[in-house]
Amino acid sequence: MARCLWQGGEQMIAGLPEKELFASGHKACAGCGSAIVMRIVTKAFPKNTIVCQATGCMEVVSTLYPNTAWQLPWIHCAFENAAAVASGVKEANPKANVVAIAGDGGTFDIGFQALSGMLERGHDICYILYDNEAYMNTGIQRSAGTPKHAWTTTTPYGKLIHGKETWKKPIALIAAAHGIPYVATASPHNWKDLHRKVSKAIAVKGPAFVHVISPCVIGWKIRSDMTIEICKLAVKTGFFPLYEIVDGKFTMTTKLTKRLPVTEYLKHQGRFKDLNKEEIAEIQEHVDLRYNFYVSLEEKGVLFERM
Numbered sequence: 272m273a274r275c276l277w278q279g280g281e282q283m284i285a286g287l288p289e290k291e292l293f294a295s296g297h298k299a300c301a302g303c304g305s306a307i308v309m310r311i312v313t314k315a316f317p318k319n320t321i322v323c324q325a326t327g328c329m330e331v332v333s334t335l336y337p338n339t340a341w342q343l344p345w346i347h348c349a350f351e352n353a354a355a356v357a358s359g360v361k362e363a364n365p366k367a368n369v370v371a372i373a374g375d376g377g378t379f380d381i382g383f384q385a386l387s388g389m390l391e392r393g394h395d396i397c398y399i400l401y402d403n404e405a406y407m408n409t410g411i412q413r414s415a416g417t418p419k420h421a422w423t424t425t426t427p428y429g430k431l432i433h434g435k436e437t438w439k440k441p442i443a444l445i446a447a448a449h450g451i452p453y454v455a456t457a458s459p460h461n462w463k464d465l466h467r468k469v470s471k472a473i474a475v476k477g478p479a480f481v482h483v484i485s486p487c488v489i490g491w492k493i494r495s496d497m498t499i500e501i502c503k504l505a506v507k508t509g510f511f512p513l514y515e516i517v518d519g520k521f522t523m524t525t526k527l528t529k530r531l532p533v534t535e536y537l538k539h540q541g542r543f544k545d546l547n548k549e550e551i552a553e554i555q556e557h558v559d560l561r562y563n564f565y566v567s568l569e570e571k572g573v574l575f576e577r578m
């Protein structure tokens with residue numbers, strides 16, 4: 272039987288429930304964005320919650336035998352099957368609130384088939400993607416969630432390639448295209464919004480998908496006291512827009528009258544330090560295009576209805 276880690280003494284998160292279900296004493300790096308996200312999202316979990324978590328950083332740092340940071344029932348899943356395990360757990364315990372949690376590798380890539388199946392079958396499960404934009408646990412390998420031109424250990428800056436060569440997969444829109452009742456993007460810098468979105472995702476009947484930006488100090492080569500500021504800049508530049516899709520209706524939840532240039536976001540991160548002018552311009556153009564596309568989705572009204 273694993274022991275719960277020591278808890279108490281944490282600074283409260285303003286406006287959120289006091290109870291910590293992801294206890295301190297875990298082994299995440301200083302400034303780890305994903306650990307902050309775990310702490311916030313668990314505060315939205317009701318008592319009858321069972322967490323099904325894929326292999327990845329948040330699993331390895333939180334469950335070093337004989338300890339666990341999880342103050343609720345928690346099941347370790349393989350890298351690829353958090354959504355499939357969660358589907359089985361829900362079928363076996365229809366009254367339980369089942370939450371699946373996975374990183375970008377376990378969601379955009381190897382876990383995608385399991386996720387798509389879970390969404391298509393319509394299980395009443397909240398799926399939380401903590402997106403640190405690479406396989407951080409195994410040494411910063413690129414994933415389909417890694418942004419274009421970012422350095423990773425498998426997309427280095429050299430003569431043959433210059434960082435990652437393809438754009439990030441629009442995973443939240445792909446989830447929404449399954450016609451599920453709730454999809455949202457969120458950021459820990461706006462913790463009340465993140466908490467509200469997870470609460471809503473749990474309350475809806477049917478599958479829900481919440482995509483949360485989660486900076487990695489080591490992989491993004493950032494200062495450990497910059498994590499939350501970087502999340503804020505990701506949103507303010509339009510690099511990571513915050514939105515909700517409720518029953519197919521798209522709404523921007525953070526509306527920007529004036530967006531900051533993407534350089535404000537990129538300049539703090541060592542993974543982008545070798546970008547040239549053309550690459551920065553290409554990223555800015557892509558962010559502009561995508562942001563305007565999201566605005567147009569909002570203007571169009573209901574989309575992504577179940578066919």
Ligand SMILES: Cc1ncc(C[n+]2csc(CCOP(=O)(O)OP(=O)(O)O)c2C)c(N)n1
Nearest residue numbers: 326327328350374375376377405406407408
């Ligand atoms: C089938 C399989 N392939 C590879 C691995 C090794 N592995 C474990 S976790 C991981 C990467 C996890 O990346 P991500 O889902 O992005 O989570 P993060 O570590 O960044 O939190 C890999 C490659 C594995 N456990 N199983």
